[in-house]
Amino acid sequence: MRFLLLLFVLTVTAQAQLKWDKPVQKFDRSPEDREIEARYPFRNAGPTTITIKSLRSSCGCTTAKLEKKVYAPGESGEVTLNFRFGDRKGLYRKGVTVNTDDKTGEPTILNLVVHIHDPMTITPALVWWRRGEATGAKSVAIDAEAGESVRVTGVSSSNPRFTASLLTGQAGQKYSIAITPTDTAQKDTAEIKVQTDYPSDAPRAYTIHARIK
Numbered sequence: 001m002r003f004l005l006l007l008f009v010l011t012v013t014a015q016a017q018l019k020w021d022k023p024v025q026k027f028d029r030s031p032e033d034r035e036i037e038a039r040y041p042f043r044n045a046g047p048t049t050i051t052i053k054s055l056r057s058s059c060g061c062t063t064a065k066l067e068k069k070v071y072a073p074g075e076s077g078e079v080t081l082n083f084r085f086g087d088r089k090g091l092y093r094k095g096v097t098v099n100t101d102d103k104t105g106e107p108t109i110l111n112l113v114v115h116i117h118d119p120m121t122i123t124p125a126l127v128w129w130r131r132g133e134a135t136g137a138k139s140v141a142i143d144a145e146a147g148e149s150v151r152v153t154g155v156s157s158s159n160p161r162f163t164a165s166l167l168t169g170q171a172g173q174k175y176s177i178a179i180t181p182t183d184t185a186q187k188d189t190a191e192i193k194v195q196t197d198y199p200s201d202a203p204r205a206y207t208i209h210a211r212i213k
């Protein structure tokens with residue numbers, strides 16, 4: 001009887017575990033984003049209560065948060081991982097080690113892989129006219145980084161006195177925008193917003209500045 005009871009306890013303990021939806025997550029970001037936040041949902045799939053004892057980040061630029069530590073059978077939770085990359089560029093792998101009171105399993109390592117780069121270049125980022133100058137269009141070139149496909153999905157002007165027309169050279173690779181003021185009689189400014197489809201989880205918008213000096 002004692003052997004059966006011990007076997008039952010060991011079986012119950014062995015089944016106690018956290019199930020993670022996506023322990024490895026990958027993102028593309030530009031240096032202007034400065035930071036990224038990733039969420040790691042989990043569920044206690046075992047028959048016993050699990051306590052998360054600690055979250056240990058891989059470095060000081062990465063922090064992890066958890067709403068609470070104790071999770072009953074069937075209960076779900078989420079670890080939030082924040083990576084502040086500042087002006088870094090390149091491929092980075094960060095993570096956090098999740099330690100629990102589950103004696104039967106190893107600590108879980110949640111991984112965050114971030115490719116920080118400029119997916120497209122805008123040249124020039126500022127166009128301008130002198131007062132009284134002819135209202136000819138100024139052209140801005142938009143080029144995707146080699147090996148990337150970035151589609152421009154829309155262009156808009158913050159000022160009705162400036163129009164912006166999108167021209168497609170090669171979809172996903174090359175575009176140009178013709179910016180034209182209605183007149184140059186007085187000083188004025190506008191922001192031309194260029195909306196893209198990249199990255200897919202957080203599509204980025206770029207800004208071109210237009211001025212009449």
